[in-house]
Amino acid sequence: MTVSCSTLIIPAAYHASYGGTTNSTTGIDDNSKPGLLLISHGTSVILLGLYVTYLFFQLRTHPDLFQHRKAPQQHGGTGSTEEIEEEEEEEEEAKMNLPAAVFGLLGVTVVTSFCADYLVASIQEFADHYNIPKAFIGMILIPIVGNAVREWSWWTTR
Numbered sequence: 001m002t003v004s005c006s007t008l009i010i011p012a013a014y015h016a017s018y019g020g021t022t023n024s025t026t027g028i029d030d031n032s033k034p035g036l037l038l039i040s041h042g043t044s045v046i047l048l049g050l051y052v053t054y055l056f057f058q059l060r061t062h063p064d065l066f067q068h069r070k071a072p073q074q075h076g077g078t079g080s081t082e083e084i085e086e087e088e089e090e091e092e093e094a095k096m097n098l099p100a101a102v103f104g105l106l107g108v109t110v111v112t113s114f115c116a117d118y119l120v121a122s123i124q125e126f127a128d129h130y131n132i133p134k135a136f137i138g139m140i141l142i143p144i145v146g147n148a149v150r151e152w153s154w155w156t157t158r
Contacts, residue, residue: 003050007043014039 015036058066096104119142127134132141 004047007047010043011036011040 018035123134123137126132127137
């Protein structure tokens with residue numbers, strides 16, 4: 001988390017510390033643009049390298065650290081490693097076949113796409129009608145409403 005935050009802060013600090021005039025369309029000083037792009041590309045390459053290293057660590061060198069292990073049973077079982085391995089090998093039976101799952105996923109994706117288009121189209125009208133900045137709507141109101149729906153669905157399924 002610290003590394004990802006620093007990859008956002010370093011280019012922003014560079015831009016803030018570089019004096020000069022800014023371009024009205026991009027908000028970036030034309031003289032600082034090459035340095036800013038170099039820093040941004042460098043930090044993104046570092047993040048990509050860290051991600052690949054993390055995947056290598058998780059999947060190749062230490063996969064046993066990331067596997068789910070069940071505790072030994074207290075009733076009736078000896079708790080041996082053979083019993084634990086047998087329980088881990090049992091798989092749940094599929095409740096949907098592959099074509100039904102793919103069709104359901106595609107259907108939900110299309111419905112979500114239409115809902116997202118409707119939401120985006122209504123933001124401008126809402127912002128104009130209530131004199132609320134679009135940034136406030138996008139960064140504050142929509143996440144609050146989305147989380148409220150998620151919380152409501154969680155409480156109703158308990």
